Amino acid sequence: MDQLLVSTRKGLFSARRTARGLWDLESVAFLGDNVSLAMQDPRDGAWYAALDHGHFGAKLHRSRDRGATWEEIGVPAYPTPPEGHVEKDFLGREIPWRLIRFWCLTPGLASQPGLLWAGTLPGGLFWSEDGGTTWTMVEALWNMPERRKWAGGGADVPGIHSVCVDPRDGNRVVVAVSSGGVWHTKDRGRTWTAHTKGMRADYAPPELVEAPESQDPHRMVQCPAAPHVWWIQHHNGIFRSTDDAMSWTEITDVKPSVFGFPVVVHPRDPDTAWFVPAIKDERRIPAEGRVVVNRTRDGGRTFETLGHGLPQSWAYDLVYRHALALDDSGERLAFGSTTGSVWISENAGDDWITLAEHLPPVHAVLFV
Template sequence: MTSSNSVVLAIGTKKGLWLARSDDRRNWQISAPHFLMQEIPSIAIDTRRAVPRILVGVRSEHWGPTVAHSDDLGASWIEPEEGSIKFGPQDDAALERIWQIQPAGQHEPDVVWAGCEPISVWKSVDGGEHFELNRGLWDHPHRAEWGAGFGGAAAHTVLPPVEDSQSMLVAMSTGGVYRSEDGGTSWQPRNHGISAYFMPDPQPEFGQCVHKVARDAGSPNTFYAQNHHGVYRSDDNAESWKSIAVGLPADFGFVMLSHPHRAGTAWVIPIKADGERIPPEGKLAVHRTDDGGEHWKRLDTGLPQFEYNVVLRDAAGVDDAETAGVYFGTRGGSVYASADEGENFTEVISHLPDVLCVRAAVVN
């Protein structure tokens, strides 16, 4: 970060969106709530543009879900009159929730992807204002067998192609990891090595409850996955996965983050088990690896001594500074920030509704 830059921190909750700004990632100015009493399960801060665009998945109990965007850092919001994501009459489906909003790479400056419930993936070519259903995934013969995780049927991870590639990844709960080699036209399951202990066949082709996947900064073919019991890495573009859970206090959790610039660095936030969804021993901690999961370091400086609320899959994020900032929020409404990659945390705000999504980015 430079003196002319600041960080925008967007916090989506069960009852609205809060935006925070900081020049040092320690002291924050926090806005009044936006979209008060509406659920915000997904956020993206698109910094590919000259003026950053904030996109939010908004879910109203009355009006349903849509994508709204702001080109002035939250001073005003735009929502398409006819909605941004809509199934057609032939699809026999209604949009329930927008779980993920993911801008593509710099080589596709107007492309934005969305992952939704029911399990589906959508593509926008106008910066996230209007989306088209990805028919390859929607018409996949496996779709009838994909199930719903505890929170719903979620296409929660979309990792778009990097430059000079058409390879992309989608992960869903439940269904597992699927890869496309043609930019989304066709999809194949890629779950070899990921356990589904709760199924009759614990190593099925698909059906795994993958909670989150992140791509390594050093290689477009290296990925990290947090599973429903299991933490994994793939070094061969998701052809196979191996466990990297040794050294963690628990292999259950929802969060998986990777460093924006440095290879081998990722973060998880362990939870004791699916039957006891609390931090191990009620002690909240982030764990970081700097060697691709061979070793893990516990990070809890500045965090509360006891915390029995969990961190949901998208309620954590990293910014794009060279020394990455790490951010997360709990279901108890506390949000924490670290300016030094998790070594030290400070509380940004407390007593919010359930935190569902956290995103941060460096802006001018």
Template structure:
């Protein structure tokens, strides 16, 4: 059972350890600095953290000893922007996703860029094929000022295959390490578009896409307009209905069971708070045919916590979950979400949680 986790927050990176009495904060790094994303340590102890330092810009820090010490490394950067180029400024605003795939580390950014490192994050290369695709110019920011590449789903057995999610730019897949890309959002529905464009694959707003590790053809998506599942590696998507809401940002896929996934429902659009001000996690164990609302241990009155897209994590066994909110609530479950324990009610706003 995993005994270490991290919470990336607006005021630093919190390392947590599971003790006999429960999860406890063991170390705080980057005190008072916003940490937008982290990559947990590999077997050698190497990990990365993305920081957003206001007018100092987006930065990247690396650790070679599982977070005991840190050093700044080169953050991903875009090439000079040609005069008159369409779209958002070619400037790194935020490190929004970090994932390992074999000997590579992939980074997704705002504005909608995908970068790869072959030297553990010491240097980065922009995927120029995706960035140069004319369809990218149709992407829009949704809730961000620029498009956000937030989901990176490596294929566990196909080293050159990757599926990504973009708000608002749909889902894309490469099978040759990023040399070519194709849209992969057929069946998603964007009800904020004119009716004739509701099914346009390049206009979809997936909030997060995750893959079942042991059954990689199964993907789950929490979309702005609902919950979707694919059983054919993203070739087609089927919409699912959940109560009390199909809106939200976070989703976690069981690493072994392709029929199990967890979501955190909220009221849509302008409000973005839990339904009836009661926090719950919804779980399906039958591929999305039915959903259970799991409440035990979570606040059920006067709760206005929202869970960001990277604020829900499941460990490699599929039994432990951790969830962090916009108002600094952090909860853990050791029984696949049946019950929850409060780790802290007063951390800074939490952007991401990861087991490691």
């Protein structure tokens, strides 16, 4: 794929491959506006851009001409809370019943034209059956008592950042929630069950270390060609499942750090995945000021730390959960940082080229 969309704090930038190993920024849409993420619908080619206007709320725009023109479409609405109802999370902080931000957009299957899923802040899951024009909340998840235990992470309120639609059955959907766990539905949202066996949250009080709601997945991906294999970059480390996300195996001893936010998995090889490690918790910076990418090709038994072409000193770029992307070939990777750098690899991470160093903070990248 020869084009990259970079969603940033100040616009949606587009870069294009001009020659082997050469990429150039070529345009920007929504300049000055906070673009949370972009999505391409593989079924009809439509692009979606989610905006987070500080004053004016979250908006969604769609382009049917690869970004030449955009139209504003609908946004999800949270239900009206019962009169006098003030919802608080388990720490006593108020959770508003209103849309704050889109945190992921996921298309349905080819057999489900027009179906989109949106994970939102705070803690909402919505679907659209008309390509984003109108939205319906998945109320069974919102009304689930366990949702009140979701704590949030990456934002002040809980949010759904990963929605995986099973390629074998579009009614089976798994969502990951920062400090809220991993939740499955087999009936397109009517019933939900957590499956976090094997995960642990060392940062939680001792009695809650293995509780489903304590688990803090930062990003979850499912291998398209081997959909029983899943990867999660968790606050506590890297976890992998080979049984349809029913149970998880922790992968330890990953240098320079097992912490990070993003993960991508090879589209055809479930044993190959990439991560961007960082020092955890209060610091959240690359270890030793070196920007690196970790790659495993053997299901997590070993990792290679890749830094050729990346800054190896005095670099403090943090990479958010949606800011690492892989294209359909499994060879091209890109990632963007909170300090406005974007790097691209055309050989699965062995070598990196710098696309940009002075963009606004990067929220997400996407090959289109």
